[in-house]
Amino acid sequence: MRDDFEGLNIIESSLFTDNDAAYALLQDGGELKLAILETDAGDWQGERIPKNTHSLVIAPKTPHNTALLRKRLPWLNPSLLGLRTSAGMGDRLGWATPGHIRAVRDVGGKIAPIFAQQSIREMNRTGRTAQQVIDDAVWGIFQESWQDGFGADADHLKTEADIDTCLQAGFTFYTIDPGEHVDNRAESASQSTLRELAALLNEDIRPEASGLLGKSINIEGHQLVFDEAQLLKAVVKYGKAVAHVARMYHHLIDRAGSHPVELEVSVDETAQPTSMLEHAYIASELRRLGVNWVSLAPRYCGHFPKGVDYIGDPQAFEADIARHAAVARHFGPYKLSLHSGSDKFNVYEAAMRQTHGLVHLKTAGTSYLEALRTIAELDVDFFKEIYRFARERYTVDRVSYDVFGELENAPHPEQITDWPALLDQFDARQILHVTFGSVLNERDPEGHFRFYSDFARIIKSNRELYASNLERHFIKHLQPFANPLA
Numbered sequence: 396m397r398d399d400f401e402g403l404n405i406i407e408s409s410l411f412t413d414n415d416a417a418y419a420l421l422q423d424g425g426e427l428k429l430a431i432l433e434t435d436a437g438d439w440q441g442e443r444i445p446k447n448t449h450s451l452v453i454a455p456k457t458p459h460n461t462a463l464l465r466k467r468l469p470w471l472n473p474s475l476l477g478l479r480t481s482a483g484m485g486d487r488l489g490w491a492t493p494g495h496i497r498a499v500r501d502v503g504g505k506i507a508p509i510f511a512q513q514s515i516r517e518m519n520r521t522g523r524t525a526q527q528v529i530d531d532a533v534w535g536i537f538q539e540s541w542q543d544g545f546g547a548d549a550d551h552l553k554t555e556a557d558i559d560t561c562l563q564a565g566f567t568f569y570t571i572d573p574g575e576h577v578d579n580r581a582e583s584a585s586q587s588t589l590r591e592l593a594a595l596l597n598e599d600i601r602p603e604a605s606g607l608l609g610k611s612i613n614i615e616g617h618q619l620v621f622d623e624a625q626l627l628k629a630v631v632k633y634g635k636a637v638a639h640v641a642r643m644y645h646h647l648i649d650r651a652g653s654h655p656v657e658l659e660v661s662v663d664e665t666a667q668p669t670s671m672l673e674h675a676y677i678a679s680e681l682r683r684l685g686v687n688w689v690s691l692a693p694r695y696c697g698h699f700p701k702g703v704d705y706i707g708d709p710q711a712f713e714a715d716i717a718r719h720a721a722v723a724r725h726f727g728p729y730k731l732s733l734h735s736g737s738d739k740f741n742v743y744e745a746a747m748r749q750t751h752g753l754v755h756l757k758t759a760g761t762s763y764l765e766a767l768r769t770i771a772e773l774d775v776d777f778f779k780e781i782y783r784f785a786r787e788r789y790t791v792d793r794v795s796y797d798v799f800g801e802l803e804n805a806p807h808p809e810q811i812t813d814w815p816a817l818l819d820q821f822d823a824r825q826i827l828h829v830t831f832g833s834v835l836n837e838r839d840p841e842g843h844f845r846f847y848s849d850f851a852r853i854i855k856s857n858r859e860l861y862a863s864n865l866e867r868h869f870i871k872h873l874q875p876f877a878n879p880l881a
C-alpha cells in the first residue's frame with residue numbers, strides 16, 4: 396500500500412492502513428491534505444486518480460472529509476476522560492496538536508489529554524467555529540497517529556446556546572462558567588443586607604432550601620459549621636451561580652442524548668477566593684440539584700495570571716488546594732481544575748500531591764505564545780510589528796483576563812535586542828497573550844489581514860519548528876503530572 400503513495404510528500408507518522416484503505420497526510424506547499432487509497436473511492440470531496448486496482452483520492456481539509464475520516468477511524472473521535480489525571484492543551488490557531496501529542500508521549504503517555512479546547516471567548520476573538528476547533532485537533536491527531544483517546548473541551552460556556560453549538564460539533568467535555576451569577580457583594584455585606592439579598596433569591600436556592608442550616612460537616616478533620624452567617628454568605632455569593640450550572644447541566648443532558656458528555660464547573664474567574672465552606676456549599680447544592688461533574692475549578696488563593704507563574708505564597712496555595720481537595724473527595728470524588736494553568740510551575744507538584752492525582756491542568760494561550768516565539772525566531776521584523784500592535788491593544792484586550800502585565804514595565808521596542816527572549820519577559824508575555832484576537836483579526840485599510848496571512852504562512856511552512864517549541868514547552872508542563880492515578 397505504501398508504494399502507491401509514491402511521489403507524494405506524505406507525513407510518515409500519519410500513514411494508517413485498515414482492511415478498507417490506506418490513509419496519509421501529505422504536505423501540499425504549506426497546506427495539509429488527505430491521501431486515501433481504496434478500491435472503491437468513498438464519498439470524499441477531492442481529486443480522484445486511478446491507481447491500478449485502487450483509487451487514490453487527494454482530499455482537502457473540509458468538514459465533510461474530516462467527518463468521513465472520523466467515521467472511518469473511530470480513534471479520531473473525542474471520548475470521556477472521567478477521573479483520570481488530565482491536561483487540556485487549548486490551541487487558538489489550529490496547528491498546535493502535533494507538538495502537544497509529542498509532549499504527552501515524551502512524559503509517558505498516561506496523562507489523559509484534551510487536544511480540542513477553546514472557550515467561547517477565544518472562538519469569538521479568533522473567529523474560529525466550534526467545528527473548526529475539533530477538526531483542526533483531529534487532523535493533528537491523525538498526523539501523529541495518536542490512538543489512545545482524547546477529550547474535547549467546550550470551555551467557559553455561559554448559555555444554553557453555547558452548549559447547543561458545541562454539541563453540534565461533537566465536544567465531550569463541557570466547562571460551565573457561571574461567573575456572571577456570582578454575587579461578590581456577599582464578601583462585604585452586613586448580616587442584614589445578606590438577609591435582604593437572600594430573600595430576593597428564588598425559593599429553591601434560599602438558605603433553608605439547602606438543608607445545610609445549622610449543619611456541621613467534618614471533612615478530613617476540618618469542621619465546617621453552616622451557621623446562619625456562613626450559610627447566608629455562601630448562598631448570596633454562589634446560590635444563583637449554582638442554579639445556573641444546574642440549568643445548563645440539565646439542558647446539556649437533555650440535548651446530548653446518547654452522545655458522551657462530562658461536566659466541569661468553573662468559578663475560577665471570580666473576584667474573591669472560594670473558601671472551603673463555600674466549596675462544600677457549591678458541591679452539596681450541585682448534588683441536591685442532580686448535577687454530576689468530573690471536575691471543578693474554585694478560585695484559589697493568590698493569582699493565576701495568564702501565561703506566567705503563580706502569584707502568591709506557594710505554601711499558602713498548597714494549604715488552600717489541600718482543603719479544596721478534601722472537599723472534592725468528600726462530595727465526589729472529582730478532580731480539581733487549574734484554569735489559566737499554563738506556566739504555573741511553582742504550584743504543579745503541590746497540586747498533584749494534594750489532589751492525589753485527581754487534577755486537571757487547563758492551558759491555552761501559552762501555545763499561542765510558542766507560535767509567537769517561532770515567528771520571532773524566523774522573522775524578527777514581522778514579530779516586531781506584532782509586538783508594537785499588541786502594545787496598542789493591551790489596555791482594551793486585558794479587560795476580561797486576570798493579568799498583571801504593565802505596558803510601562805514591558806521592554807520598549809526600541810530597547811530590544813534579543814527578540815525571541817521577549818517571550819520570557821513577564822509583562823510582554825501577558826501583553827502578547829491576551830491580544831491574540833486583535834492580532835489575528837486586524838485588517839489593513841484594503842480589508843486584508845494585517846498579520847494573520849503571514850502568521851499562518853510562517854507557521855505552516857515551519858510546522859516542525861513550531862511542534863518542537865511546543866514539545867519542549869509542554870514537557871515542562873506535563874512532567875509533574877506524569878505519574879497519574881488510574
Ligand SMILES: O=C(O)[C@@H](O)[C@@H](O)[C@H](O)C(=O)CO
Pocket residue numbers: 485513514516517550551733734735736737757758759760
Ligand atoms: O483564554 C481563554 O479564554 C481560555 O483559554 C482560558 O480562560 C482557559 O479557560 C484557561 O483557563 C486556560 O488558560
